Amino acid sequence: MVKVTLKDNSIREVEENSTIGELAAQISRNLAKDAIAAKVNGEVKDLAFKLKEDASVEILTLEDSQSLDVLRHSTAHLMAQAVQNLYPGTKLGIGPSIENGFYYDFDSEHVFTPDDLIAIESEMKKIVKENYPYQRKEVSRSEAIEFFGGLGEKYKVELIEDLPEGVTISMYTQGNFTDLCVGPHVPSTGSLKVFKLLNVAGAYWRGSEKNKMLQRIYGTAFSKQADLDEYLFKLEEAKRRDHRKLGLELDLFSLHEEGPGFPFFHPKGMVLRNQLEDFWRQEHRRRGYHEIKTPIILNRVLWEQSGHWAHYKENMYFTEIDDQDFAVKPMNCPGGMIMYKTKLRSYRDLPLRAGELGLVHRHELSGALHGLLRVRNFTQDDAHIFMLPSQIKDEIIGVIELVDRFYKIFGFEYHVELSTRPEDSMGSDEAWELATNALQEALEEKGLEYKINPGDGAFYGPKIDFHLRDCLGRTWQCGTIQLDFQMPEKFDLTYIGEDGQKHRPVMIHRVIYGSIERFIALLTEHYAGAFPTWLAPVQVRILPISERHHDYAKDVLNRLNELDIRAEMDERREKINYKIREAQTEKIPFALVVGDQEAETDTVAVRRYGQGNSGEKMSVKDFISLVEDEIKSKKRIN
RNA sequence: GCUGGUGUGGCGCAGUGGUAGCGCAAUUGAUUCGUAAUCAAUAGGCCAGGGGUUCAAAUCCCCUCACCAGCUCCA
Numbered sequence: 001m002v003k004v005t006l007k008d009n010s011i012r013e014v015e016e017n018s019t020i021g022e023l024a025a026q027i028s029r030n031l032a033k034d035a036i037a038a039k040v041n042g043e044v045k046d047l048a049f050k051l052k053e054d055a056s057v058e059i060l061t062l063e064d065s066q067s068l069d070v071l072r073h074s075t076a077h078l079m080a081q082a083v084q085n086l087y088p089g090t091k092l093g094i095g096p097s098i099e100n101g102f103y104y105d106f107d108s109e110h111v112f113t114p115d116d117l118i119a120i121e122s123e124m125k126k127i128v129k130e131n132y133p134y135q136r137k138e139v140s141r142s143e144a145i146e147f148f149g150g151l152g153e154k155y156k157v158e159l160i161e162d163l164p165e166g167v168t169i170s171m172y173t174q175g176n177f178t179d180l181c182v183g184p185h186v187p188s189t190g191s192l193k194v195f196k197l198l199n200v201a202g203a204y205w206r207g208s209e210k211n212k213m214l215q216r217i218y219g220t221a222f223s224k225q226a227d228l229d230e231y232l233f234k235l236e237e238a239k240r241r242d243h244r245k246l247g248l249e250l251d252l253f254s255l256h257e258e259g260p261g262f263p264f265f266h267p268k269g270m271v272l273r274n275q276l277e278d279f280w281r282q283e284h285r286r287r288g289y290h291e292i293k294t295p296i297i298l299n300r301v302l303w304e305q306s307g308h309w310a311h312y313k314e315n316m317y318f319t320e321i322d323d324q325d326f327a328v329k330p331m332n333c334p335g336g337m338i339m340y341k342t343k344l345r346s347y348r349d350l351p352l353r354a355g356e357l358g359l360v361h362r363h364e365l366s367g368a369l370h371g372l373l374r375v376r377n378f379t380q381d382d383a384h385i386f387m388l389p390s391q392i393k394d395e396i397i398g399v400i401e402l403v404d405r406f407y408k409i410f411g412f413e414y415h416v417e418l419s420t421r422p423e424d425s426m427g428s429d430e431a432w433e434l435a436t437n438a439l440q441e442a443l444e445e446k447g448l449e450y451k452i453n454p455g456d457g458a459f460y461g462p463k464i465d466f467h468l469r470d471c472l473g474r475t476w477q478c479g480t481i482q483l484d485f486q487m488p489e490k491f492d493l494t495y496i497g498e499d500g501q502k503h504r505p506v507m508i509h510r511v512i513y514g515s516i517e518r519f520i521a522l523l524t525e526h527y528a529g530a531f532p533t534w535l536a537p538v539q540v541r542i543l544p545i546s547e548r549h550h551d552y553a554k555d556v557l558n559r560l561n562e563l564d565i566r567a568e569m570d571e572r573r574e575k576i577n578y579k580i581r582e583a584q585t586e587k588i589p590f591a592l593v594v595g596d597q598e599a600e601t602d603t604v605a606v607r608r609y610g611q612g613n614s615g616e617k618m619s620v621k622d623f624i625s626l627v628e629d630e631i632k633s634k635k636r637i638n
Numbered sequence: 639g640c641u642g643g644u645g646u647g648g649c650g651c652a653g654u655g656g657u658a659g660c661g662c663a664a665u666u667g668a669u670u671c672g673u674a675a676u677c678a679a680u681a682g683g684c685c686a687g688g689g690g691u692u693c694a695a696a697u698c699c700c701c702u703c704a705c706c707a708g709c710u711c712c713a
Binding site for chain 2: 103111113200209215380515593597
């Protein structure tokens with residue numbers, strides 16, 4: 001007998017080699033019916049898993065969020081079965097569950113169209129009705145290769161060949177379909193009721209552009225229809241906050257065929273930019289940063305010296321001036337190097353923090369462009385910190401804290417990644433290790449959780465990346481801190497030490513917003529276009545009831561404008577309802593209705609964006625202090 | 639860059655071989671109005687661009703460009 005500790009800490013004895021399914025049946029008939037999988041000593045297993053020794057077991061039903069992964073993974077198999085039924089000869093790639101669903105990669109002569117998804121779904125439903133059990137079988141490497149080789153599943157064979165020595169190789173079979181898979185799976189296809197195929201896309205085999213592109217079908221699955229409906233509704237909602245849509249509606253920016261990836265900022269978008277930049281300057285001045293500006297076009301010689309010519313040429317734009325080669329800057333650092341070298345520096349000058357709102361141009365692949373989130377020219381809120389080796393940790397921590405301060409003000413949740421040495425890079429292994437360790441130590445000291453992103457560093461150094469999510473949950477790198485021992489070497493940067501000798505400084509490249517354009521896109525989606533007062537392009541709109549209130553309205557307008565409150569007045573001969581509606585659609589934080597009552601008492605009727613009240617009356621003076629408080633405190637409404 | 643899809647007035651859409659349409663926005667006139675849409679009239683499109691098939695092309699074919707989703711790449 002083996003002892004099983006259940007979720008409620010009760011202990012049950014079952015015969016050795018009993019399956020989880022049998023255990024569930026012993027506990028209750030309902031549990032046996034609803035069970036999908038189980039967590040055995042913390043690992044998710046299927047119901048056919050045999051209990052060989054004492055263990056803690058938590059039986060999972062469709063109600064458990066942890067069974068969702070199993071459900072989705074099984075649905076991926078179901079979809080693959082349906083695809084192979086309908087399109088014989090289709091070869092299988094991989095088919096995992098992912099954050100909001102699953103996908104499967106196929107290599108097929110047939111080109112899948114959105115219409116095919118409907119047919120595949122029907123076939124899936126048919127298989128569900130037939131209720132095939134998912135049967136696990138453990139096999140040797142040679143058996144597995146023989147089996148999948150016999151089916152012509154060359155991608156599966158490749159996967160098996162690359163499996164490390166000594167791992168258990170398992171296959172799962174449901175009906176006429178068998179897949180290489182570690183599992184676990186639901187008991188049978190009949191457990192899969194709620195799913196939907198979403199879209200088709202290309203994806204390189206094993207994620208490398210050197211390999212063949214397979215066809216990937218994305219889908220999702222839930223335990224309840226209501227959950228799927230809610231998910232689909234949320235997707236629709238998310239599209240409503242898409243910055244490309246809101247950017248157009250709110251007249252913030254535009255993109256044109258004449259300049260793909262080169263955004264045009266409209267007056268209202270410029271207000272946002274300028275607010276972000278003003279705030280940035282203020283915060284940086286307080287932290288001992290100086291601001292500089294370096295040229296956009298610089299001589300080829302400089303880019304050869306910096307290593308960009310050798311490592312970054314693919315992404316750069318070039319031009320010729322007086323028969324000499326020049327490049328448009330893709331990064332601000334070489335300019336910063338030249339600036340550093342304009343003077344002899346003492347150790348007493350370090351750390352030297354030089355900030356630059358620098359416009360950079362990068363040739364991004366056409367297919368990668370995406371609204372303001374991925375463009376070909378953007379402004380980095382850059383800074384280069386030149387320092388003594390002994391100052392590294394404190395400076396990194398200072399930047400981490402600054403990023404945190406900024407993102408908290410906007411109400412952003414973020415996650416952190418540590419990107420290590422890429423293949424195409426320069427410098428010694430020792431320098432890279434030193435730099436990577438320094439970043440890691442700073443992260444540990446701040447107690448930040450982070451994920452390691454191997455090979456994703458800059459060509460001159462490793463980096464800490466700060467990622468934010470867009471409306472659809474895709475993450476975008478914004479802030480980054482890069483530690484660099486290479487550039488100071490390449491440019492022969494020095495400082496005079498206490499000993500009167502020349503020494504090599506270390507430097508940090510860092511951005512907080514990342515790119516102003518990208519940050520504005522994420523802010524727009526984050527606030528769904530309803531910017532907090534301090535950022536709102538128009539903070540207040542005054543709505544006179546009729547023409548005879550224009551004088552008073554204008555008086556209020558002047559008083560607001562004199563205090564640098566961004567206010568305007570709706571002078572059109574429209575009904576008040578109409579004016580209110582427009583102020584709301586434009587997501588203006590405050591609409592002030594003024595009529596006879598207000599004009600007589602020097603008050604305004606304040607209607608806040610999104611609050612359908614009839615407007616609180618307050619004196620102009622009180623309203624001004626309300627707005628000024630919100631601006632000063634950068635108050636967030638949502 | 640790759641795979642698939644899309645491209646029709648400013649925006650959202652209809653129009654599958656026979657004279658380009660709707661709603662919103664815009665403009666003009668009237669309406670002077672108390673918390674989310676006043677009424678009427680007018681104007682606006684070489685149907686992304688180029689080439690081809692046809693008596694005839696928004697519609698069929700080819701090429702190019704842009705956009706969307708994903709892959710790759712990245713702030």
